[in-house]
Amino acid sequence: MSETELRKRQAEFTKELHGNEIGRKTGLSALMSKNNTAQKEAVQKYLKHWDGKTDKDAEERRLEDYNEATHSYYNVVTDFYEYGWGSSFHFSRFYKGESFAASIARHEHYLAYKAGIKKDDLVLDVGCGVGGPAREIARFTGCNVIGLNNNDYQIAKAKYYAEKYNLSDQMDFVKGDFMHMDFEENTFDRVYAIEATCHAPKLEGVYSEIYKVLKPGGTFAVYEWVMTDNYDENNAEHRKIAYEIELGDGIPKMFHVDVAKQALKNCGFEVLVSEDLADNEDEIPWYYPLTGEWKYVQNLANLATFFRTSYLGRQFTTTMVSLMERFGLAPEGSKEVTAALENAAVGLVAGGRSKLFTPMMLFVAKKPAEVEASTKTSKKATQ
Ligand SMILES: CC(C)=CCC[C@@H](C)[C@H]1CC[C@H]2C3=C(CC[C@]12C)[C@@]1(C)CC[C@H](O)C[C@@H]1CC3
Numbered sequence: 470m471s472e473t474e475l476r477k478r479q480a481e482f483t484k485e486l487h488g489n490e491i492g493r494k495t496g497l498s499a500l501m502s503k504n505n506t507a508q509k510e511a512v513q514k515y516l517k518h519w520d521g522k523t524d525k526d527a528e529e530r531r532l533e534d535y536n537e538a539t540h541s542y543y544n545v546v547t548d549f550y551e552y553g554w555g556s557s558f559h560f561s562r563f564y565k566g567e568s569f570a571a572s573i574a575r576h577e578h579y580l581a582y583k584a585g586i587k588k589d590d591l592v593l594d595v596g597c598g599v600g601g602p603a604r605e606i607a608r609f610t611g612c613n614v615i616g617l618n619n620n621d622y623q624i625a626k627a628k629y630y631a632e633k634y635n636l637s638d639q640m641d642f643v644k645g646d647f648m649h650m651d652f653e654e655n656t657f658d659r660v661y662a663i664e665a666t667c668h669a670p671k672l673e674g675v676y677s678e679i680y681k682v683l684k685p686g687g688t689f690a691v692y693e694w695v696m697t698d699n700y701d702e703n704n705a706e707h708r709k710i711a712y713e714i715e716l717g718d719g720i721p722k723m724f725h726v727d728v729a730k731q732a733l734k735n736c737g738f739e740v741l742v743s744e745d746l747a748d749n750e751d752e753i754p755w756y757y758p759l760t761g762e763w764k765y766v767q768n769l770a771n772l773a774t775f776f777r778t779s780y781l782g783r784q785f786t787t788t789m790v791s792l793m794e795r796f797g798l799a800p801e802g803s804k805e806v807t808a809a810l811e812n813a814a815v816g817l818v819a820g821g822r823s824k825l826f827t828p829m830m831l832f833v834a835k836k837p838a839e840v841e842a843s844t845k846t847s848k849k850a851t852q
């Protein structure tokens with residue numbers, strides 16, 4: 470199927486699944502308005518590749534179908550994400566006494582600072598979700614942001630929120646696959662990506678597209694999801710944790726940190742910063758909201774968030790959704806989604822505790838001001 474046909478079909482499917490008021494409802498109320506048949510199809514499309522197999526063939530199928538699989542994943546999890554986490558779909562470090570919202574915003578400010586984003590810069594947000602980080606970074610720096618996303622439902626939501634918060638002048642959201650970008654070469658002053666490029670079947674694919682659309686001398690800053698140096702692909706326990714993360718988070722294949730760093734270099738980038746922000750002595754670990762360890766909760770205002778993300782809260786949501794599904798209030802397949810998200814939570818905590826995985830490998834990479842030689846390298850990397 471051609472890229473244009475796929476886009477058209479995904480847009481039509483999104484309308485069928487989420488209805489005409491697409492984007493305006495959030496969380497459980499949005500879940501309750503979904504079309505039953507379309508939801509069943511979306512869940513099936515997402516889960517068909519995660520049948521417990523981790524052999525090369527199964528992996529190959531997941532890599533090949535990355536676009537539809539991710540599109541379907543976000544069609545079914547977005548409402549749960551917003552209900553449980555808010556509108557920025559990423560992790561962050563926690564400082565003592567800091568609220569959940571402040572920690573999430575600080576993580577975004579830090580990336581904007583490391584990318585060197587300034588007022589009036591034209592910035593690309595690769596895999597922008599429902600625009601939480603784009604809105605924060607636009608307010609924080611005064612830049613203009615284009616959010617790129619292959620999920621129509623999230624784009625509709627991002628546009629709705631930009632309008633609602635009077636930010637439409639500073640931002641726009643467009644549909645597209647980050648493996649094949651439609652923007653002109655050398656368009657953006659800066660590019661950033663937050664916990665999104667891990668959905669790529671090959672990192673050189675997305676990084677070389679970013680390289681192409683970035684102006685010479687511009688920087689790309691990313692929080693990458695990778696397996697750390699402690700990870701051994703041949704260790705069954707390690708592979709199980711990586712598989713849980715892949716299954717629960719809609720990722721075709723988790724890559725090792727060296728693969729990511731090398732991919733940036735292969736595309737012609739000069740890597741200025743390469744730092745795992747999760748590798749620290751923080752008293753409060755990044756994954757704590759998913760552990761249900763109440764001792765870490767920093768203030769009363771965050772109690773609702775921590776209940777929803779904790780083990781107990783997740784069991785409560787699963788039971789509630791399962792009852793809603795039985796009585797026809799939630800579409801069929803919703804229970805399976807909560808089960809997959811449970812896998813995500815378990816895998817992420819196990820990966821975090823063992824330091825086999827990090828969701829915040831910070832890379833800051835520069836496209837050289839003089840690009841002649843490196844453009845050739847970047848073309849070679851995508852072939
Ligand atoms: C998938 C990628 C690359 C990034 C998303 C990171 C996080 C925002 C999500 C990873 C696992 C998610 C879960 C939830 C919210 C969003 C995540 C933390 C829930 C807490 C949402 C409410 C459900 O009842 C349970 C979910 C567990 C997993």
Ligand SMILES: C[S@@+](CC[C@H](N)C(=O)[O-])C[C@H]1O[C@@H](n2cnc3c(N)ncnc32)[C@H](O)[C@@H]1O
Nearest residue numbers: 557558596597598618619620646647663665668
């Ligand atoms: C975990 S979310 C992060 C969203 C956002 N960066 C944030 O922090 O809120 C990953 C995002 O990447 C997007 N994505 C995944 N694969 C993509 C692709 N091939 N092209 C464009 N966007 C993609 C998803 O639709 C989703 O919005």
